[in-house]
Amino acid sequence: xxxxxxxxxxxxxxxxxxxxxxxxxxxxxxxxxxxxxxxxxxxxxxxxxxxxxxxxxxxxxxxxxxxxxxxxxxxxxxxxxxxxxxxxxxxxxxxxxxxxxxxxxxxxxxxxxxxxxxxxxxxxxxxxxxxxxxxxxxxxxxxxxxxxxxxxxxxxxxxxxxxxxxxxxxxxxxxxxxxxxxxxxxxxxxxxxxxxxxxxxxxxxxxxxxxxxxxxxxxxxxxxxxxxxxxxxxxxxxxxxxxxxxxxxxxxxxxxxxxxxxxxxxxxxxxxxxxxxxxxxxxxxxxxxxxxxxxxxxxxxxxxxxxxxxxxxxxxxxxxxxxxxxxxxxxxxxxxxxxxxxxxxxxxxxxxxxxxxxxxxxxxxxxxxxxxxxxxxxxxxxxxxxxxxxxxxxxxxxxxxxxx
Numbered sequence: 410x411x412x413x414x415x416x417x418x419x420x421x422x423x424x425x426x427x428x429x430x431x432x433x434x435x436x437x438x439x440x441x442x443x444x445x446x447x448x449x450x451x452x453x454x455x456x457x458x459x460x461x462x463x464x465x466x467x468x469x470x471x472x473x474x475x476x477x478x479x480x481x482x483x484x485x486x487x488x489x490x491x492x493x494x495x496x497x498x499x500x501x502x503x504x505x506x507x508x509x510x511x512x513x514x515x516x517x518x519x520x521x522x523x524x525x526x527x528x529x530x531x532x533x534x535x536x537x538x539x540x541x542x543x544x545x546x547x548x549x550x551x552x553x554x555x556x557x558x559x560x561x562x563x564x565x566x567x568x569x570x571x572x573x574x575x576x577x578x579x580x581x582x583x584x585x586x587x588x589x590x591x592x593x594x595x596x597x598x599x600x601x602x603x604x605x606x607x608x609x610x611x612x613x614x615x616x617x618x619x620x621x622x623x624x625x626x627x628x629x630x631x632x633x634x635x636x637x638x639x640x641x642x643x644x645x646x647x648x649x650x651x652x653x654x655x656x657x658x659x660x661x662x663x664x665x666x667x668x669x670x671x672x673x674x675x676x677x678x679x680x681x682x683x684x685x686x687x688x689x690x691x692x693x694x695x696x697x698x699x700x701x702x703x704x705x706x707x708x709x710x711x712x713x714x715x716x717x718x719x720x721x722x723x724x725x726x727x728x729x730x731x732x733x734x735x736x737x738x739x740x741x742x743x744x745x746x747x748x749x750x751x752x753x754x755x756x757x758x759x760x761x762x763x764x765x766x767x768x769x770x771x772x773x774x775x776x777x778x779x780x781x782x783x784x785x786x787x788x789x790x791x792x793x794x795x796x797x798x799x800x801x802x803x804x805x806x807x808x809x810x811x812x813x
Contacts, residue, residue: 416467416468416469416500417467417468417469417673418468418469418470418471418472418502418672418673419465419468419469419470419471419673419674419675419685420470420471420472420473420474420664420667420672420673420674420675421458421470421472421473421474421495421499421674421675421676421677422474422476422664422674422675422676422677422681422682422683423454423458423473423474423475423476423491423495423676423677423678423681424438424476424477424478424676424677424678424679424680424681425475425476425477425478425479425480425482425483425510425678426438426439426440426450426477426478426678426679426680426696427439427440427441427443427444427446427447427450427477427478427479427482427483428440428441428477428478428479428482429441429479429482429512429514429515429551430549430550430551431549432548432549432550433548433549433614433615433616433619434548434549434577434608434609434610434611434614434615434616435614436611436612436613436614437477437478437680438478438679438680438694439477439478439479440478440696443696446696446697446700447483447484447487448487449700450696450699450700451483451487451490451491452704453699453700453703453704454491454677454678454703455490455491455494456703456704457677457703457708458494458495458498458499458677459494459498460703461675461677462498462499464685464686465499465500465675466500468499468500468673469500469501469502470495470499470500470501470502470505471502471504471505471506471663472505472506472507472508472663472664472667472674473495473501473505473506473507473508473529473664474508474510474664474665475488475491475507475508475509475510475530476508476510477510478510479510479511479512479515479536480509480510480511481509481510481511481512481515481516481521482512482515485521485524485525488509488525489524489525489528492507492525492528492529492530493528495529496528496529501529506531506532506571506662506663506664507529507530507531507532508530508532508533508534508573508662508664509525509530509532509533509534510534510536511533511534511535511536511560512535512536512550512551512552513535513536513537513552513556513557513559513560514551514552514556514560516533516535516560516563516564517556517559517560517563518563519562519563519564519566519567520567522563522564522566522567522569523566523567523568525567526567526568526569530569531569531570531571532569532571532572532573532662533564533569533571533572533573534573534574534575534602534604535557535560535561535564535572535573535574535575536575537557537574537575537576537595538550538575538576538577538580539576539577539580539583539587539591540554540557540590540591540594540595541554541583541587541590541591542554544580544581544582544583544587547580547581547582548577548580548581548616549615554594557574557598558598561598561600570601571601571602571660572600572601572602573600573601573602573603573604573662574595574598574600574602574603574604575604575606576591576592576595576603576604576605576606577605577606577607577608578591578605578606578607578608578631578634578635578638579607579608579625579626579630579631579634580608580626581623581624581625582623582624583626584626585630585633585634585637588634588637588638589637589641592605592638592641592642593641596642596645596647601656601657601660602647602654602655602656602657602660602661602662603642603647603654603655603656604653604654604655605635605638605642605653605654605655606653607631607634607635607653608625608631610625632780635776635779635780636776636777636780639776640776642655648733649733649776650666650732650733650734651665651666651669651731651732651733652731652779652782668728669728669729669731669732670728670732671684671718671721671724671725671728672684673685673686676691676692678692678699679692679693679694679695679696679698679699680692680693680694682712687715687716687717687718688713688714688715688716689712689713689714689715689716690710690712690713690714691710691711691712692708692710692711693711694711718744719744719745719746720745721745722741722744722745722747722793723790723793725741725744725745726741726752726786726789726790726793727786730773730774730782730785730786730789731782732773733773734768734770734773735766735768735770735771735772735773735774736752736770736771736772736773737770737771738753738770738771738772739770739771740770741771747793747796747797748796749771750796751792751793751795751796752772752789752792752793753772754792755785755788755789755792756772759774759778759785760772763775763777763778764777764778764781764785765778765785
């Protein structure tokens with residue numbers, strides 16, 4: 410067997426916590442107006458990558474995701490140095506996926522994008538959000554639709570052949586027709602991938618403080634937007650592979666799929682999370698604390714949980730049902746040594762409601778089911794919990810027969 414095949418795949422997430430401007434809905438860890446810290450931060454990030462590299466010696470890095478924040482607000486030379494560190498310290502798969510997030514106003518220079526492509530970036534994810542300049546201004550975006558068109562043209566001229574556009578529906582004052590216009594204009598740019606997210610009002614954001622004064626589309630309107638999106642993108646050749654994600658054949662996000670399939674990934678930077686070596690951990694949302702901790706050797710995680718894969722049955726249910734492929738009966742029983750029958754009964758009930766559908770491997774949710782996925786997942790967890798309790802009680806009685 411080839412050595413490459415023996416090494417386990419690993420994704421790297423590199424967090425760039427800098428933005429030109431903070432959007433009113435954003436609860437990711439990012440900071441505006443911290444240009445003086447950029448070079449110091451990248452130096453610390455590279456050092457941290459070097460320190461962790463020996464732990465990944467038996468892995469091959471098949472995805473790298475540089476997210477934020479807005480990575481492209483950094484000088485290109487800093488991003489190139491970061492990529493050089495990854496390439497020199499890790500066993501990077503020759504056909505690995507390397508994604509760079511960008512906002513349109515900071516990605517219009519095709520020469521910078523070409524330099525990044527030549528250093529390995531082969532996928533660009535643009536935060537577009539809307540095609541209406543008025544809506545963009547309302548949510549605190551600093552780009553226009555003209556910037557989007559310029560950024561897409563720059564990316565293509567730079568030779569980037571895997572382009573993703575992020576869109577948000579359910580924006581303040583947004584009608585169904587306005588959302589349709591955004592999606593049609595985005596699709597007309599011919600990206601390989603589209604992410605379409607419903608607006609969520611997150612606690613602690615400016616949007617949460619303003620929500621009572623804003624005309625936010627209600628749940629029914631958001632549902633109409635979502636169901637139309639699924640149908641329209643299917644017509645345009647974008648297959649839905651996850652609740653919010655659509656791609657042309659062969660262009661599903663390989664890195665993000667790791668999150669939904671319990672695959673290993675290591676995160677770097679303040680606020681970054683990891684699932685590596687059956688340990689889940691995260692770093693605190695503190696830029697200066699992260700830089701200081703890396704440089705003086707005192708960096709500590711803010712969260713840590715050892716969780717063997719065999720104990721992640723409820724998480725597997727939740728994440729599998731985000732995917733259009735759904736949950737595999739055989740994989741569930743083999744990986745977790747649990748009976749699928751209690752879940753099967755629930756799926757049959759939801760099938761009758763038009764919310765679930767059988768597949769060759771197991772079950773998946775329909776688009777209507779995705780809209781109420783939290784309720785469905787909760788009922789599946791309860792069914793699994795009842796079965797676990799039943800079997801535990803039987804074992805306590807000394808009854809080791811297989812329960813029906």
